[in-house]
Amino acid sequence: MGAKTGRAIxxxxxxxxxxxRQHVWRHTGERLLIYFLLVLVALLALLPLMWAFAASFTPNxxxxxxxxxxxxRALFPVEFTLEAxxxxxxxxxxxxxxxxxWLAGVTVVLGGTINALAGFAFARFEFRGKRFLFLTVIxxxxxxxxxxxxxxxxxxxxxxxxxxxxxxxxxxxxxNSLAIFLFRQFFEEIxxxxxxxxxxxxxxxxxLFFNVVLPLSRPVLITAAxxxxxxQWDAYFWPLLVAPRPELRLVQVAISTAVEEHRTRWxxxxxxxxxxxxxxxxxxxxxxxxxxxxxxxxxxxD
Amino acid sequence: xxxxxxxxxxxxxxxxxxxxxxxxxxxTVATLIESLHGNSLVRGGRVFVGLGNxxxxxxxxxxxxxxxxTGLFSVLVNPIQVALALGLALLANSRVRGISVFRSIYxxxxxxxxxxxxxxxxxxxxxxGGLINGMLSLVGIERQPFLIAPTHALWSxxxxxxxxGVPLWTLFFLAGLQGIxxxxxxxxxxxxxxRMQVFRxxxxxxxxxxxxxxxxxxxxxxxxxxxxxxxxxxxxxxLSTNLVMYETYRRGFVYGDLGVSSAMLSLMLLLVFAVIGxxxxxxxxRT
Numbered sequence: 001m002g003a004k005t006g007r008a009i010x011x012x013x014x015x016x017x018x019x020x021r022q023h024v025w026r027h028t029g030e031r032l033l034i035y036f037l038l039v040l041v042a043l044l045a046l047l048p049l050m051w052a053f054a055a056s057f058t059p060n061x062x063x064x065x066x067x068x069x070x071x072x073r074a075l076f077p078v079e080f081t082l083e084a085x086x087x088x089x090x091x092x093x094x095x096x097x098x099x100x101x102w103l104a105g106v107t108v109v110l111g112g113t114i115n116a117l118a119g120f121a122f123a124r125f126e127f128r129g130k131r132f133l134f135l136t137v138i139x140x141x142x143x144x145x146x147x148x149x150x151x152x153x154x155x156x157x158x159x160x161x162x163x164x165x166x167x168x169x170x171x172x173x174x175x176n177s178l179a180i181f182l183f184r185q186f187f188e189e190i191x192x193x194x195x196x197x198x199x200x201x202x203x204x205x206x207x208l209f210f211n212v213v214l215p216l217s218r219p220v221l222i223t224a225a226x227x228x229x230x231x232q233w234d235a236y237f238w239p240l241l242v243a244p245r246p247e248l249r250l251v252q253v254a255i256s257t258a259v260e261e262h263r264t265r266w267x268x269x270x271x272x273x274x275x276x277x278x279x280x281x282x283x284x285x286x287x288x289x290x291x292x293x294x295x296x297x298x299x300x301x302d
Numbered sequence: 303x304x305x306x307x308x309x310x311x312x313x314x315x316x317x318x319x320x321x322x323x324x325x326x327x328x329x330t331v332a333t334l335i336e337s338l339h340g341n342s343l344v345r346g347g348r349v350f351v352g353l354g355n356x357x358x359x360x361x362x363x364x365x366x367x368x369x370x371x372t373g374l375f376s377v378l379v380n381p382i383q384v385a386l387a388l389g390l391a392l393l394a395n396s397r398v399r400g401i402s403v404f405r406s407i408y409x410x411x412x413x414x415x416x417x418x419x420x421x422x423x424x425x426x427x428x429x430x431g432g433l434i435n436g437m438l439s440l441v442g443i444e445r446q447p448f449l450i451a452p453t454h455a456l457w458s459x460x461x462x463x464x465x466x467g468v469p470l471w472t473l474f475f476l477a478g479l480q481g482i483x484x485x486x487x488x489x490x491x492x493x494x495x496x497r498m499q500v501f502r503x504x505x506x507x508x509x510x511x512x513x514x515x516x517x518x519x520x521x522x523x524x525x526x527x528x529x530x531x532x533x534x535x536x537x538x539x540x541l542s543t544n545l546v547m548y549e550t551y552r553r554g555f556v557y558g559d560l561g562v563s564s565a566m567l568s569l570m571l572l573l574v575f576a577v578i579g580x581x582x583x584x585x586x587x588r589t
Contacts, residue, residue, distance in 0.1 A: 127311040
């Protein structure tokens with residue numbers, strides 16, 4: 001509880017002398033305890049990443065040197081070297097990064113557009129079957145985890161002859177219930193006057209959507225883009241099934257493959273992991289408000 | 303004009319909805335159908351085998367063992383994660399200077415993928431010279447066989463899943479806490495309620511919906527946990543980490559028995575629906 005509450009209470013019942021001193025002390029003690037816990041949890045969150053980061057710049061033979069027995073030097077590169085990064089890039093990690101950026105980028109643009117269109121239809125039109133479509137095509141798939149239905153999707157992709165193609169990675173991830181839901185929620189708030197005005201000016205619905213609605217929708221566009229980007233950046237199970245070809249290798253698959261194939265090149269495994277981690281971290285920290293909105297609205301959904 | 307006008311919403315819906323129907327809705331139905339089919343040894347194609355796959359699955363000791371492991375895992379990991387997430391949300395909701403810095407730090411495990419978490423924690427839990435054993439040695443605890451002993455391996459998975467999972471669920475509780483009007487809490491305090499009483503009788507009841515959601519979503523998410531098992535333990539040692547999700551992968555994609563794998567996935571789908579059904583019923587009862 002913050003200072004505000006404390007002041008409100010002390011204002012209601014004036015504290016004096018000993019009582020006041022006790023109150024202040026309890027408050028300080030409480031605050032110290034809160035900071036102690038905050039720092040403790042922060043260390044728990046940070047420690048694995050700090051060690052991994054340091055170890056990725058350490059010669060492989062020294063990765064565990066200060067980990068066991070533990071000393072604080074484990075959190076800093078012992079003999080700074082870029083050998084691990086050099087090795088993984090020599091083996092094509094750069095291509096995996098490029099592939100993941102490309103996949104995530106295409107998904108953001110195409111998926112963002114079609115989900116926004118669908119969200120707009122649900123938000124601003126009345127039409128037959130609206131409720132039915134919303135329940136079966138938006139809510140139901142949202143509840144079914146995609147990993148549980150991977151086999152028929154895998155067979156379908158094989159039947160289409162898409163195995164080991166970009167389509168197999170891109171197309172199934174475009175239509176997204178949560179993104180549609182986010183867009184619908186946002187578009188419902190756009191004032192009717194704006195839409196009417198554009199309609200009176202003779203704009204078609206498509207023009208209205210792209211020239212009036214989208215420019216007003218920066219927050220939801222960022223939220224949806226972030227969500228779609230991270231979904232593809234983190235993709236692992238599906239790419240593992242449909243795109244084993246090395247030319248299509250994605251980041252998460254690359255770091256996992258490194259664990260399987262180079263079990264004892266620890267610093268290289270960690271170097272790949274750090275590169276895979278830094279991208280979402282750099283995206284999430286500045287846009288955390290938007291991301292948290294995307295995540296938590298999945299729970300507030302009726 | 304009005305005829306064309308009436309088609310416009312459908313045109314807006316078409317691309318996204320068609321893709322969702324083809325790549326999400328159809329596979330859901332098809333999983334259930336596929337579970338009724340098997341590989342034909344005679345003709346080499348797929349043939350209808352009725353409930354044969356389910357029969358095989360339900361008489362398969364390895365499947366039951368994996369259900370047992372998944373049950374144990376769920377009973378342990380979900381309460382741990384939900385309790386820690388609620389606690390962390392209360393902590394992160396403190397109004398102290400610098401709180402936003404702490405909140406950003408707590409977001410880091412959310413940003414990191416489960417694969418990265420697995421690689422990093424897999425090495426930290428190394429039984430020879432991992433960081434965790436290194437820290438334990440400082441307080442005189444001998445090396446623990448984290449990933450190689452049947453008694454430890456599931457706990458190792460729980461630990462890394464918790465590091466990654468708790469900050470995510472904290473976000474929901476934090477959003478819930480921030481939705482509680484400060485006046486409600488102040489009113490309770492002025493009425494003489496202590497901190498614990500406020501939590502028990504004001505905060506917790508108001509968080510009921512969020513709590514229920516997090517419990518269900520966390521249960522489902524942990525149900526699907528796959529990468530740590532694949533990368534670290536391959537279900538072992540002695541099947542002690544052979545979670546159902548990994549078993550379906552092993553059967554379907556390592557041994558190529560898509561029918562049995564689909565039957566297992568169908569059972570999991572039904573379980574997920576049951577869990578969600580319970581959630582909806584509980585939520586409805588409240589309103």
